[in-house]
Amino acid sequence: MSPIEYTSELSGIDWAALTRTLAEDRFDNGRTPQELRTSFENSFAAVFAIDGEGRVIGKGRVLSDGVCNAYLVDLWTYTPYRRRGVAREIIGRLASRLAGQHLALFTDEAPEFYRRLGFVERGVTFERVIGNWLGR
Ligand SMILES: CC(C)(COP(=O)(O)OP(=O)(O)OC[C@H]1O[C@@H](n2cnc3c(N)ncnc32)[C@H](O)[C@@H]1OP(=O)(O)O)[C@@H](O)C(=O)NCCC(=O)NCCS
Numbered sequence: 608m609s610p611i612e613y614t615s616e617l618s619g620i621d622w623a624a625l626t627r628t629l630a631e632d633r634f635d636n637g638r639t640p641q642e643l644r645t646s647f648e649n650s651f652a653a654v655f656a657i658d659g660e661g662r663v664i665g666k667g668r669v670l671s672d673g674v675c676n677a678y679l680v681d682l683w684t685y686t687p688y689r690r691r692g693v694a695r696e697i698i699g700r701l702a703s704r705l706a707g708q709h710l711a712l713f714t715d716e717a718p719e720f721y722r723r724l725g726f727v728e729r730g731v732t733f734e735r736v737i738g739n740w741l742g743r
Pocket residue numbers: 634682683684685688689690691692693694695696712713714715716717719720723
């Protein structure tokens with residue numbers, strides 16, 4: 608496999624291609640390419656993993672108040688690239704922007720992955736969608 612590069616630069620991202628890759632990898636939550644872009648543009652920090660052909664093969668972002676509370680979302684590694692340290696690198700790069708902050712997340716698919724990265728389970732998660740998902 609080609610070498611992987613990491614970037615926080617949003618301007619070079621092909622959002623339509625990324626949306627297609629996410630759908631193919633069954634990690635698509637219904638956002639259009641423009642909605643995906645807006646999600647990342649409105650985040651505190653974002654990291655993308657890019658393969659040698661310029662394809663996004665991993666991503667993650669955090670919401671944060673910049674002081675004490677941050678929330679990790681949209682973490683994903685393209686299936687053919689899993690178990691090679693991509694998500695660990697993405698979280699490490701995001702965490703480097705979050706010194707002193709509490710970083711929370713929700714997962715129902717990969718709890719053991721987060722344990723390995725030093726996260727601990729705490730409390731109970733509540734959730735509620737306001738109206739219809741994505742307003743549709
Ligand atoms: C979870 C996910 C992001 C992990 O990505 P990845 O790039 O394969 O992870 P890494 O290679 O960086 O793994 C880091 C460590 O976690 C371990 N790990 C990775 N996936 C794991 C899993 N599903 N269960 C248990 N351990 C896992 C790795 O073995 C590695 O451990 P090590 O460093 O001790 O050897 C990826 O499987 C994924 O995108 N899954 C689908 C989407 C998802 O569930 N995202 C999280 C939603 S909150």
